[in-house]
Amino acid sequence: MAEHVVIIGSGPAGWSAAIYASRANLQPLLFEGTTKPEMIPLGQLAFTTEVENYAGFPAGNIRAFVESAVSKDRHWNLPPAPKGHEQDGQPHYAVQGVELMELMKQQALNFGTRVVGDDIVEVDFSGQPLRVKPANGDWVETHSVIIATGARANYLGLPSEEAYKNRGVSACAVCDGALPRFRNKPLMVVGGGDSAVEEATYLTKYAERVYMVLRRDQMRASKIMQDRATSNEKIQLVKNRVVEEVLGDDTQGVTSVRLKSTVDDATEELAVGGLFLAIGHTPNTDFLKGQLEMNDKGYIRWQQAFRTYTSVEGVFAAGDVADDYYRQAITSSGTGCMAALDAERYLAGKGL
Numbered sequence: 001m002a003e004h005v006v007i008i009g010s011g012p013a014g015w016s017a018a019i020y021a022s023r024a025n026l027q028p029l030l031f032e033g034t035t036k037p038e039m040i041p042l043g044q045l046a047f048t049t050e051v052e053n054y055a056g057f058p059a060g061n062i063r064a065f066v067e068s069a070v071s072k073d074r075h076w077n078l079p080p081a082p083k084g085h086e087q088d089g090q091p092h093y094a095v096q097g098v099e100l101m102e103l104m105k106q107q108a109l110n111f112g113t114r115v116v117g118d119d120i121v122e123v124d125f126s127g128q129p130l131r132v133k134p135a136n137g138d139w140v141e142t143h144s145v146i147i148a149t150g151a152r153a154n155y156l157g158l159p160s161e162e163a164y165k166n167r168g169v170s171a172c173a174v175c176d177g178a179l180p181r182f183r184n185k186p187l188m189v190v191g192g193g194d195s196a197v198e199e200a201t202y203l204t205k206y207a208e209r210v211y212m213v214l215r216r217d218q219m220r221a222s223k224i225m226q227d228r229a230t231s232n233e234k235i236q237l238v239k240n241r242v243v244e245e246v247l248g249d250d251t252q253g254v255t256s257v258r259l260k261s262t263v264d265d266a267t268e269e270l271a272v273g274g275l276f277l278a279i280g281h282t283p284n285t286d287f288l289k290g291q292l293e294m295n296d297k298g299y300i301r302w303q304q305a306f307r308t309y310t311s312v313e314g315v316f317a318a319g320d321v322a323d324d325y326y327r328q329a330i331t332s333s334g335t336g337c338m339a340a341l342d343a344e345r346y347l348a349g350k351g352l
């Protein structure tokens with residue numbers, strides 16, 4: 001028998017959709033994905049430490065709450081509570097990415113979501129019922145699908161960059177820029193597009209100054225964004241350079257970055273307390289090619305404002321996979337909720 005709703009993806013969008021769909025008695029089947037570079041069950045937040053901007057989670061004794069809520073058989077997956085964040089002898093910190101995601105997963109499980117630890121590798125949306133193919137299983141038939149597979153940040157691919165992730169290397173200024181480690185320090189943004197200017201401008205609120213490293217002698221950003229960068233006295237353009245190595249130590253994290261010239265053999269080292277990558281994101285939509293409408297960057301195209309409908313009837317999209325603009329956990333949760341409500345109403349309209 002066909003499923004009511006299959007959810008693909010296990011980030012904030014997937015779990016929020018699952019919570020709403022399971023509370024609506026749709027018994028969702030959620031495929032959470034497997035570990036691959038830049039992808040991981042529980043979504044992108046599983047790559048980060050503290051999440052300070054998810055509403056409802058001020059700093060506090062998060063660990064006690066998480067341990068009371070999350071099933072004991074998954075406590076092994078919880079990272080240690082950060083050291084040095086204590087108040088009255090108790091842990092006192094903002095929720096960590098894995099903790100927040102385990103809480104969302106638990107909430108979905110509590111209402112009856114069924115979870116499969118597999119990737120969907122192929123879909124067939126040519127007719128009803130819709131069909132999805134897990135890597136290690138047979139085709140699954142379903143009346144509706146919610147795609148919540150996210151988008152992964154692009155990195156330079158340097159071993160030193162990998163070594164300093166969460167210790168000064170970030171791909172999200174809005175997420176991390178306000179963290180104490182970056183305050184009042186020189187910071188560096190790599191990239192010359194509109195979003196790089198946005199990231200750099202955001203960072204100037206906290207940073208002593210922001211270097212924008214450009215591969216060429218000009219920016220790719222639109223004229224208005226170029227003007228924004230050049231008129232900000234805290235932003236300094238560093239042209240014709242690429243990052244050669246991220247340097248730092250165990251106590252401070254990132255302390256400087258070595259740059260290489262793109263026009264000659266020169267190298268130089270700039271002292272910075274953080275390196276922010278702004279060289280784009282890649283939506284996880286390869287397995288959907290040819291099955292539904294996407295934009296030129298491969299993001300799923302919503303067909304109507306304030307609705308999560310895709311170009312295929314019964315298929316809905318939520319979170320970063322359909323949003324190359326906001327890319328936040330809370331906006332992903334929001335559209336995950338919307339997709340579940342859209343799916344519920346679609347199924348009700350069909351009498352399913």
Ligand SMILES: Cc1cc2nc3c(=O)[nH]c(=O)nc-3n(C[C@H](O)[C@H](O)[C@H](O)COP(=O)(O)OP(=O)(O)OC[C@H]3O[C@@H](n4cnc5c(N)ncnc54)[C@H](O)[C@@H]3O)c2cc1C
Binds near residue numbers: 044
């Ligand atoms: C280092 C870092 C720090 C961040 N910090 C913050 C922060 O502090 N605050 C904030 O609001 N946002 C933050 N973000 C952004 C936030 O993580 C994302 O906006 C959010 O996770 C997007 O949620 P999502 O559910 O759309 O997708 P994702 O979280 O990307 O989850 C997608 C899921 O789908 C799975 N998947 C992919 N393809 C398949 C497939 N074919 N089959 C099955 N499963 C699949 C993946 O494994 C993954 O689990 C951060 C991002 C990063 C990388």
